[in-house]
Amino acid sequence: MVTFEFFVQEGCVPDESRPRIVAEIEAVCAEVLGAEAGPVSVSWTVIRKGFGFRGGEPSTTSLVRSRIPDGHGSDVRARFLRSIAETWRNLTGAAEDEVIVSARDWSWAG
């Protein structure tokens, strides 16, 4: 299973674009991680305007945090992160430095 938690700043990702974002991210998961990665689960957290900051300044940055099955090497993980970031930018119009993507192993306790 692959889970995503999207943290987005209010007004930066239109509601109507969400279904397509999810569909394309599911496609990236299947392509890069393979079908054995299993189903994809997504949750959204909208950070209200005036409630999100980066470097102490109001933020327009989205954080795309995911958990993926254990066992993928650094090359696959890097390709996954890059593909997710590119997909996000293409669909939201975000600049390269406005999206942060992570993928931690499912068993990682933190």
Next chain:
Amino acid sequence: MPFYRCLIPKDSLTYEQREEIAVAFTDVHCGHSTAPRSFVQVAFLETDGSGEVADSHGSGVLRYDTPYFIAGGNRAGRSEETKRLILSGLIEKFSEIGGIPADMVSGRITEAPASWTMEAGRILPEPGAEADWLEEPAAAA
């Protein structure tokens, strides 16, 4: 990264307080590490009170029993002392700026490897290697 989520009661902090806390968190984090200021993300999320929140850098949930909670997520690789100084500094500043008794604020920081995160199209550097990472674009140009 880091990503600091401040779970707060509804209408408990003004914009000015949130902004000042975000600046202070940036000062604290960068004062105890070599991270550039642009790495520091702070979000305020209003809740109904104590409870739990999904761990952004580990598995499961982080439980808390104070009205205010700082859920931090950092790159792994710093000393226990550095991590302790960062968290205590965050709580101190949060309490001071918010005018909130320190015993009403708690926090926890979990970590994940730097190589598991991509920012600005590049894999993040290990803690302490930020200077080289920041110079890479200029070197490549």
